[in-house]
Amino acid sequence: MKTQPTKKELSAKPQAAVRENTAPASTLASPKTQFRLDTKLLTQIHDYMVQARVMEERLIRMYKQNQGYFWLGGPGEESFQVPLGLQIHKGMGPDYDYMHFHYRAGAPMLVMGMDPMDAMRQMQNTATDPFSGGRNFASHYSKREWNVVPVTSTIETQYLTAIGSAIAQKRHGGKGITIVTGGDAGTAEGDFASCLVWSSRPGNELPILIIVTNNKFGISTPAATQHGEKLISDRGKAFGIKSKTINGLDVEESWFELKEAMDYVRNERKPFLLEVNVSRLYGHSSATGANLVAGEEDPITTFESKLEKAGILTRQEMDSLREKYTTEMLDMSKRVKEEPMPDPETIYDNTFKGQKGRYW
Amino acid sequence: MANMAQAIRMALHYGEKHLGVKDIFGEDVGPPLGGVFTATQGLTTTWNSPLDERGIIGAAMGLAFAGSRCVAEIQFCDYVFNTIDLLKLAGNQCWASNGDWNMPMTVMTPVGSGIRGSIYHSHSFDAMMTHIPGWKIVMPSNPLDAYGLMIACLKDENPTMYLKPKALLRVDGFDAIPGEPDLTPEGKKKLREMIDKPVVGDTSNWKPQWPVGLTDYTVEIGKGKTVRSGEHVTVVSYGRMLPICAQVADQLLADGISVEVIDMRTLWPYDWNLISESIRKTKRVIFVNEDTEVTNFGEHLLRRTVEELFFELEARPRLIAGAFTPGVGLADPLEMACVPQHREVEKMIREVAAERA
Secondary structure, eight states: OOOOOOHHHHTOOOOOOOSOOOSOGGGOOSOOOOOSSOHHHHHHHHHHHHHHHHHHHHHHHHHHTTSOSOOOOOTTOHHHHHHHHHHOOOOSSTTSOEEEOOTTOHHHHHHHTOOHHHHHHHHHTOTTOTTTTTOSOTTOOOBGGGTBOOOOSSTTTHHHHHHHHHHHHHHHOSSOOEEEEEESGGGGSHHHHHHHHHHTOTTOOOOEEEEEEEOSEETTEEGGGTOOOSOTTHHHHTTTOEEEEEETTSHHHHHHHHHHHHHHHHHHOOOEEEEEEOOOTTOSSGGGTOOOOTTOOOHHHHHHHHHHHTTSSOHHHHHHHHHHHHHHHHHHHHHHHTSOOOOGGGTTTTSSTTOOSOOO | OOBHHHHHHHHHHHHHHHSOOOEEEETTOSTTTOOTTSTTTTOSSEEEOOSOHHHHHHHHHHHHHTTOOEEEEOSSGGGOGGGHHHHHHHHHHHHHTTTSOOOOEEEEEEESSSSOOOTTSOOOOHHHHTTSTTOEEEOOSSHHHHHHHHHHHHHOSSOEEEEEEGGGTTOBOSSOOTTSOOSSHHHHHHHHHHHSOOSSSOOTTOOOOOOTTOOOOOOOTTOOEEEEOOSSEEEEEOTTHHHHHHHHHHHHGGGTOOEEEEEOOEEESOOHHHHHHHHHHHSOEEEEEEEESTTOHHHHHHHHHHHHHGGGOSSOOEEEEEOOOSSOOSSHHHHHHHSOOHHHHHHHHHHHHHOOO
């Protein structure tokens, strides 16, 4: 597994790609693409993006092979979700960032250090699933040690719980912030409006990075048929919340816009609403088939094309990387098969803190 | 001789000072009002929230995630219904994360009838709330228990729901809360002067004088109390109906009917040992509460009584509960007909006591 970048790497000033282009002349018809991030970070981002994609595709296969009951995840968001994961201040307690993720956060979890096998354990609902012990859906991550609160299926309620951790952090001081992610369709829920109201109370503004990933759909319903607002980020303006809409399919745009937004929230202790346009490559979830959707831009393809043109990675290197992860994750999914299912005797365990067995 | 509102206020003050409570919030909870029932007057960590019940519960959950102990209020339980999914989430976070997360948070809300509150200020919440696992649910019937149960909630590492029987919030107690002034009219006056914000005049600089001897007197969650010992019939109740049951029990003594009255105090997890032992003794039981009768919490207790104690019973177990109406009517005769009254409790006890084995 990769480790997170150092603070030095994270604070690296934008710079042109430094590696000499060594790709074959036939692939260099276009002018060399200029990047603002350094090569090491770009390759690291690419590595995580591929790893996240391969993990999700393995999870889909597990679902389709009856190794799980349900799949949903974030293929098509890696170009945004990986830069997000890399800029999170990971740790436990209010000095670090609190994450109120929705269910497309496999990529930032990987970046933070999640073992992909753990995602597979949750897919197969094994007793060894570290996030829920076989009790919850795939991609419903939870890890107290990293301030990742349990992902819920009740979309948008995370915009409410984010209020509370941000209140605690506002009082605590320091640089820790609350980060909440959700989808565009869910912004129709009042909970999203609640987050805007509570985070912008005059004199009590909260350090929340409010992220909406906009894939233009709510399961099967096009957003355009339900939402009159031109931009979701416009809703923040009514509350005096600094807001922006960005192209989340572009790695560098995601990186720098996230950095700007995070810096603002960390330093000003005020909210920022970031609307992020992304793809949804395999539909909403297994509820819509979990099949590759035509016409959606694949951010990895886009990024790899740029990397190749810039001579940062060759096609062969990128193919080898994908093959390596594909092999590794296939092996992981096979090993997960051998792990035990939860003991039915444990159904009452942890209804309350530390409680074991039936208690009434 | 504190009333229940004062008792809750003193317990919250103790919680702020000694138990790490950092936020007490909700609609009109902070200054200048200090709660629509004044239960949060004069406290130091109170603040007013937007008029948004979902935001209130969500914020409480987020504070709990951050390890910051809070008390959130829903102004009337009639307005908590749009937060049911959040209450379910708060109750399942420990279970869903297989023990990784726990939620130290308390929600309090006034419940029940008795103040002529009409359709949207009279609802009960015990039946609904006891359908949501993962919460500890308490409901006091007197100021001393109100204090001790609040302290218990503030010490608990799990979500706790504190149901305040609104009809009893202004009723004085008979048992002293450790640290409060004497249980005399003078003591009551003194306490009022110390901790009740004056109703008239400039109160902008008012600060309470908290009794110095307040303690962490705790009523253990899950423990009921036998408030009247008796031989012929067991009556199990809580909250607003409890004083009525005790009053009827006292009255029936003159007719030779000996009633054992149990105050559950905690609805979940409840004290089945206390209840079942009493039923085994009297062999007759009536469960009494004011929530609507269909899928009422008392029905669960009835089911358990039938399943576990059927062959020890000498009379059919009974439930006295509110009428299954869409609301509690405002007009005096309507409210009286919607929720159980003294006469119904008395009639039922006489009937059960007289039923032939």
